[in-house]
Amino acid sequence: MDDLDKLMQTLPEDERRAVAKRADELVAAHNLRELRALAGRTQEDVSAGTGFKQTNVSRLEKRADMKLSTLRDYVESLGGTLKIVADIAGKKVDISGIAERSRHSPKL
Known part of the structure; x- marks a missing residue:
């Protein structure tokens, strides 16, 4: 288990879901422009x-x-x-x- 997994386990369930949702959004970027837009x-x-x-x-x-x-x-x-x-x-x-x-x- 890496440090990120350990950190995620310490978060409340709603925060874990929010982090996972944001990670999925960032993974969905197909180019730099989309990545920049997702980062706001x-x-x-x-x-x-x-x-x-x-x-x-x-x-x-x-x-x-x-x-x-x-x-x-x-x-x-x-x-x-x-x-x-x-x-x-x-x-x-x-x-x-x-x-x-x-x-x-x-x-x-």
């Missing part, structure tokens, strides 16, 4: 949180491919944390560390 944020909010220009945020939301560090910055600007999990032969391995950005990598 604007492109300007993302721009301020990432340092990207608002026009670049708009372009980013339309892209199918991007650097993991860029995706991590975007998710963090929404107040989230990017987690990357590889499922190999039924074993889940957290490889989120590969999304760490270099101090020297330029922003969009």
Whole structure:
């Protein structure tokens, strides 16, 4: 059992249902624009949180491919944390560390 499971068990049933409902909403996002909308944020909010220009945020939301560090910055600007999990032969391995950005990598 992980820490999240332990924490969830301490919550009252109505709060657990609310958390599960919100998690289901976030899982239902199919692209960055939907994720941003579910988080209740604007492109300007993302721009301020990432340092990207608002026009670049708009372009980013339309892209199918991007650097993991860029995706991590975007998710963090929404107040989230990017987690990357590889499922190999039924074993889940957290490889989120590969999304760490270099101090020297330029922003969009």
